Amino acid sequence: MATLEVKDLHVAVKDEESKKEKEILKGVNLSMKTGEIHAIMGPNGTGKSTLSQTIMGQPGYRVTQGDILLNGESIVDMPVDERARKGLFLAMQYPAEIQGVTNAEFLRAAINARRADDDQISVMDFIKKLDKNLKLLDMSQSMTERYLNEGFSGGEKKRNEILQLLMIEPSFAILDEIDSGLDIDALKVVSKGVNSMRGDNFGSLIITHYQRLLNYIIPDTVHVMMDGRIVKTGGPDLAKKLEDEGYAGLRDELGLDIKLVDDED
Amino acid sequence: MTELKAARAQLAAASAENNEPQGLLDRRLSARDLMEKLQLPRMQRFKFHDWPLIADQPLNWVQSDPALIPATSKDDEVIKVTQFGQTTVHVNLPQKLQDQGVILTDIFTAAREHQELFEKFFMTAIKPDENLLTAYHLAYLNAGLFLYIPKNVEIEKPIEAEIIQDSTQDEPLVSHILVIADRGSKVKFIQHLATVGEKANPANMMIELMAQENSEIDFSSLDEFGPHTHTYFKRRADIGRDAHVEWAVGLMNDGNTVGDMDSELLGEGGYANSKMIATTTHDQEVGVNNRVTNRGKHTTGLINQRGVILEDSELIFNGIGQIIHGAHGAKADQQNRVLIMSDKARGDANPILLIDENDVEAGHAASVGPVDPHQMYYLMSRGIPRKQAERMVIRGFLGAVLSAIPSKDVRNKLIAILERKLTDGQQD
Numbered sequence: 001m002a003t004l005e006v007k008d009l010h011v012a013v014k015d016e017e018s019k020k021e022k023e024i025l026k027g028v029n030l031s032m033k034t035g036e037i038h039a040i041m042g043p044n045g046t047g048k049s050t051l052s053q054t055i056m057g058q059p060g061y062r063v064t065q066g067d068i069l070l071n072g073e074s075i076v077d078m079p080v081d082e083r084a085r086k087g088l089f090l091a092m093q094y095p096a097e098i099q100g101v102t103n104a105e106f107l108r109a110a111i112n113a114r115r116a117d118d119d120q121i122s123v124m125d126f127i128k129k130l131d132k133n134l135k136l137l138d139m140s141q142s143m144t145e146r147y148l149n150e151g152f153s154g155g156e157k158k159r160n161e162i163l164q165l166l167m168i169e170p171s172f173a174i175l176d177e178i179d180s181g182l183d184i185d186a187l188k189v190v191s192k193g194v195n196s197m198r199g200d201n202f203g204s205l206i207i208t209h210y211q212r213l214l215n216y217i218i219p220d221t222v223h224v225m226m227d228g229r230i231v232k233t234g235g236p237d238l239a240k241k242l243e244d245e246g247y248a249g250l251r252d253e254l255g256l257d258i259k260l261v262d263d264e265d
Numbered sequence: 266m267t268e269l270k271a272a273r274a275q276l277a278a279a280s281a282e283n284n285e286p287q288g289l290l291d292r293r294l295s296a297r298d299l300m301e302k303l304q305l306p307r308m309q310r311f312k313f314h315d316w317p318l319i320a321d322q323p324l325n326w327v328q329s330d331p332a333l334i335p336a337t338s339k340d341d342e343v344i345k346v347t348q349f350g351q352t353t354v355h356v357n358l359p360q361k362l363q364d365q366g367v368i369l370t371d372i373f374t375a376a377r378e379h380q381e382l383f384e385k386f387f388m389t390a391i392k393p394d395e396n397l398l399t400a401y402h403l404a405y406l407n408a409g410l411f412l413y414i415p416k417n418v419e420i421e422k423p424i425e426a427e428i429i430q431d432s433t434q435d436e437p438l439v440s441h442i443l444v445i446a447d448r449g450s451k452v453k454f455i456q457h458l459a460t461v462g463e464k465a466n467p468a469n470m471m472i473e474l475m476a477q478e479n480s481e482i483d484f485s486s487l488d489e490f491g492p493h494t495h496t497y498f499k500r501r502a503d504i505g506r507d508a509h510v511e512w513a514v515g516l517m518n519d520g521n522t523v524g525d526m527d528s529e530l531l532g533e534g535g536y537a538n539s540k541m542i543a544t545t546t547h548d549q550e551v552g553v554n555n556r557v558t559n560r561g562k563h564t565t566g567l568i569n570q571r572g573v574i575l576e577d578s579e580l581i582f583n584g585i586g587q588i589i590h591g592a593h594g595a596k597a598d599q600q601n602r603v604l605i606m607s608d609k610a611r612g613d614a615n616p617i618l619l620i621d622e623n624d625v626e627a628g629h630a631a632s633v634g635p636v637d638p639h640q641m642y643y644l645m646s647r648g649i650p651r652k653q654a655e656r657m658v659i660r661g662f663l664g665a666v667l668s669a670i671p672s673k674d675v676r677n678k679l680i681a682i683l684e685r686k687l688t689d690g691q692q693d
Contacts, residue, residue, distance in 0.1 A: 056646055059642070
């Protein structure tokens with residue numbers, strides 16, 4: 001069993017225009033184990049993406065206080081690639097496009113980066129695994145010979161993130177707004193992929209603005225984030241309640257003095 | 266006797282020893298005279314005037330021992346010709362092509378046996394009076410190849426020229442490749458430049474492509490001269506009506522290099538696509554002018570240069586797109602991009618557009634900077650170590666030129682060299 005703990009996490013980000021650092025996360029606490037699916041919901045601009053990028057190790061985000069522990073070990077000073085090899089995965093909102101590197105080549109490199117030099121995945125095993133997962137995600141073979149994300153539609157990119165998840169098999173996957181821009185059919189396919197990973201050796205942190213995704217991937221725990229903190233934690237019912245009453249309703253119920261913005265974070 | 270007189274006398278003797286026709290000797294002598302008044306060429310933002318680009322020695326004829334060059338694997342996919350220093354090791358032109366009138370020979374045999382063609386084209390695109398190094402080239406020419414493809418002949422297999430500099434001896438390599446593609450002909454030509462030996466020698470390498478009406482020339486080059494070679498190169502295509510020239514150059518020399526790529530779009534409807542990738546390492550300095558000149562109406566000239574600068578090295582890419590008055594409907598587009606991989610690396614990518622006609626389409630893009638951090642983050646977030654991720658991003662960045670090289674063998678060689686240079690030169 002693997003564990004992921006976020007303790008009193010404060011994170012600052014430099015604003016591109018003003019060049020001033022702004023504190024986005026103001027003391028986040030979160031603890032999860034493999035075998036669990038957690039969802040983080042919250043209004044725009046509240047720090048959900050900052051949390052996911054900071055756990056993964058995006059260089060632009062600075063931890064000013066607190067800690068992130070993976071299996072009890074602090075990872076805040078660890079480079080991104082090492083965090084990944086230790087079992088973290090982030091399905092990104094805006095995946096990079098990389099010309100000249102095929103999807104298949106990239107997937108093999110990612111799998112092999114986790115394995116010893118004398119234990120690299122065989123071509124046969126790789127192809128078998130790839131075929132199985134392509135089928136599951138309703139993706140065509142030709143997608144793997146295309147350059148990584150280059151010229152992919154928004155939906156293709158999201159599917160490709162889930163394909164990577166299935167191929168790499170991390171302990172923890174953070175899904176950052178994986179549902180944004182997906183039609184209902186694509187949403188079902190993506191959910192099917194994530195659900196196929198469910199089990200004792202996999203945990204996921206699903207970041208979403210809308211409750212809709214959680215109809216397909218039922219979480220064990222739902223957290224609500226506002227203004228850089230987790231303000232409420234509950235079961236799947238909490239998501240439904242939010243859908244009915246909105247974030248403002250919850251804010252007022254909790255008596256919080258927070259201005260909700262509609263800007264994308 | 267003055268120095269010039271002595272030099273002229275020496276050239277005359279050497280030319281006679283080589284059984285050269287009078288025409289070539291006369292041109293050597295007038296080029297030697299020109300050397301007295303010409304200057305080294307200039308390049309924007311790049312200094313190389315203290316490099317030893319001219320050997321301080323007379324025109325010598327020396328033999329090179331073919332046993333010293335690495336055995337080349339047999340490759341049925343190409344028509345091969347090998348020159349080691351001044352020695353032509355072998356020419357392997359199929360009988361069928363010879364029967365069709367194709368000529369592939371060393372440059373001096375061409376001067377003797379195909380005088381009419383040689384006289385008509387040799388050093389007419391690149392002119393001896395352009396600068397000190399073009400004059401030096403003609404006066405002290407000591408190696409080279411000649412290829413003629415007759416009207417409407419298409420050579421399917423690429424011709425691959427292995428040009429190996431013999432630096433086991435103190436001898437400059439002054440080499441000229443002349444390719445004449447007659448009307449409607451087609452050819453793919455690959456050159457592979459390499460060095461054997463550790464002596465410090467200059468290399469003065471020129472290529473003229475004469476693309477006559479409706480012809481097509483695909484020229485690719487893998488330049489891999491050694492660290493002790495100072496190279497000056499000049500490669501020029503004269504492109505006739507509706508003719509088509511593709512350049513794909515992998516500039517992978519280990520030594521200091523300065524050079525010009527030139528595509529002259531002379532006839533209406535001509536097309537040139539000049540692609541180059543370069544990688545510099547250690548304290549190497551490399552400067553390239555890549556020029557396309559639209560003279561004819563409805564001509565298209567494209568430049569795409571990509572460079573990767575490692576360690577303490579320097580790389581300058583100047584892209585020069587010139588559209589001459591009267592070239593209606595001309596198109597010119599260029600991209601010059603360099604990646605700077607260390608704090609001490611220096612580089613620049615300069616687009617220079619000289620447009621003297623209104624009715625044209627012209628565009629340019631340039632970039633100088635580190636590897637895209639967003640791409641790096643993405644690859645690393647999948648567990649791929651930083652250095653490997655860097656090499657993947659770089660390979661993608663260079664992909665357009667890599668894929669344009671017609672021989673799989675040469676392409677794989679180029680990828681292997683790249684991988685080696687990148688691995689050696691990457692910072693911890």
